[in-house]
Amino acid sequence: MKIRPPRPPRPSVSPFPTFSGKLHDARTATAIGRWLGAAITVCFITGVISHYLQHPPPWLANELPSRPYWGYRVTQGLHVASGIAAIPLLTAKLWTVYPRLFVRPPLTSVRHALERLSVAVLVAAAVFELFIGLLNTVQWYPWPFSFVPVHFAVAWLLVGALVLHIAVKYPQIRAHWTLRSPGTLELPADEGPDRRSLLTGVAAAVGAVTLTTVGQSFTPLGRFDLLAPRHPDHGTQGLPVNRTAAAAGLAGVSTEHWRLTLHGEGSSYELTLDDLKAMRQHTVTLPIACVEGWSKSARWTGVRVRDLLERAGARPGAAIRVVSLERRGSYRVMEMGGDYTRDPLTLLALRLNGQVLSLDHGFPARIIAPNRPGVLQTKWVTRMEVI
Incomplete structure (x- = not known):
């Protein structure tokens, strides 16, 4: 009787697209992450100011200041502008780190588990927060919950997950904080053009969505207000x-x-x-x-x-x-x-x-x-x- 040799194991095929290359490395992710972190920080701080001006707790209600008279206009304009700018930044960040979202095995250590948990919460909270915030700008609420308390609560969850993520990834963030490779003065010749092109494209996208929406609050740019739901000069009186x-x-x-x-x-x-x-x-x-x-x-x-x-x-x-x-x-x-x-x-x-x-x-x-x-x-x- 002829004995057939055992078949080699079939390689596992991921159901998700796979990406590799220098544009998906830690250095590119860190570069985009700096911009995204700055946008989320501004959005969070101005959002907290907005929330407590709208819904002050009893101990604060009689202490809210009336000056500067333009204060809320500036902080809320920054809140919405930074939130809109964070959308293309978050998209680029997720594209950059996509291969790491589905690594196998999924957990290898306690630290890895904390990292995965922080990433899962961070991604879910960021996508949810920016999605409902964007729909709020057009006053469309296709959900059964009250927007204000949920938006405020998820903002704290998002910032907490971001702080945990930064703490876990700090060694890599520190190593890749600049665009230069460790121990070199310039980017390697095969990395520089592609990475710079990607970052330039992301910056251009952020600039485009900001320029075409911020005119609804920063009126000198009102003529470029093409994508915002409101134009400051349109309306009764x-x-x-x-x-x-x-x-x-x-x-x-x-x-x-x-x-x-x-x-x-x-x-x-x-x-x-x-x-x-x-x-x-x-x-x-x-x-x-x-x-x-x-x-x-x-x-x-x-x-x-x-x-x-x-x-x-x-x-x-x-x-x-x-x-x-x-x-x-x-x-x-x-x-x-x-x-x-x-x-x-x-x-x-x-x-x-x-x-x-x-x-x-x-x-x-x-x-x-x-x-x-x-x-x-x-x-x-x-x-x-x-x-």
Whole structure:
């Protein structure tokens, strides 16, 4: 009987594409990782500022500063711009490290296990965070959870995973921090052109998406604002509108029966629109900056909030609660700390750019305050209460 020799084992075939070469090495990954780390750091810090300005804890609510008046415009513009810039950077980083995501065996040591865990959490959190953040800029929410608390929580998870990843990979990061090979003064001839071409292409992609979106907040670049969901010059009375009166269910608001009710510490009173117009009017130039990343400065005219509070017998710098005519909505009731109420730039505005407020911009009256997220610049104000 003829005995056949045993067949050699068939080589395992990965179901995933395989890449190799100098553009997938640690040096290229580190170079792109520096840029990505910087973008995520800026995005995280400005995001924390944005969150606590929108949703301050009780111990912070009365301590939030109203100056610089342009503060929120800058930090939120940087937040959205750095988040958008991180998308091509993350894509390039994942392409560079792709071969290492499916190594076999998957775990070889405790340190390797920590590295794999940090990478898994880091990649998942980064992709999820940038994805939902990008959709938020166009106000599209195809998910069942509330965006703000989830986005904030995952941001901390992302930063924690990033810190763990850097700690585990620190020896390699330190060895490959510069583009030069260890012990040499220049890149090897066979590595330099390809790596430089890749990094130049990534930089160009980041520059392109930034240039075509940042104009929604940095208005000197507004003419290049091709990909952003908002253009600062498009909208009623020269200002964009996020939530229209129709969306708020207020398409038929009339001033005939409208009253502003103000509850103070010692007294309460009501004012008609004519009463407000008869009071001393002030004009200020302030930006309105929205969490989606767009902002635009405008001239606002109205009555200082501190004058209204003084008339109600409230102490200087009293915190207030502002109530909108809206029947529903996350921000129909807003609270404002003392630094805002005592600031002479904080108005109950009646006019915008020299014209009576349109209904979409909050007619008959709305709040405008410095260094404040747009969602807290309450429109269609009907009641103010001293807290």
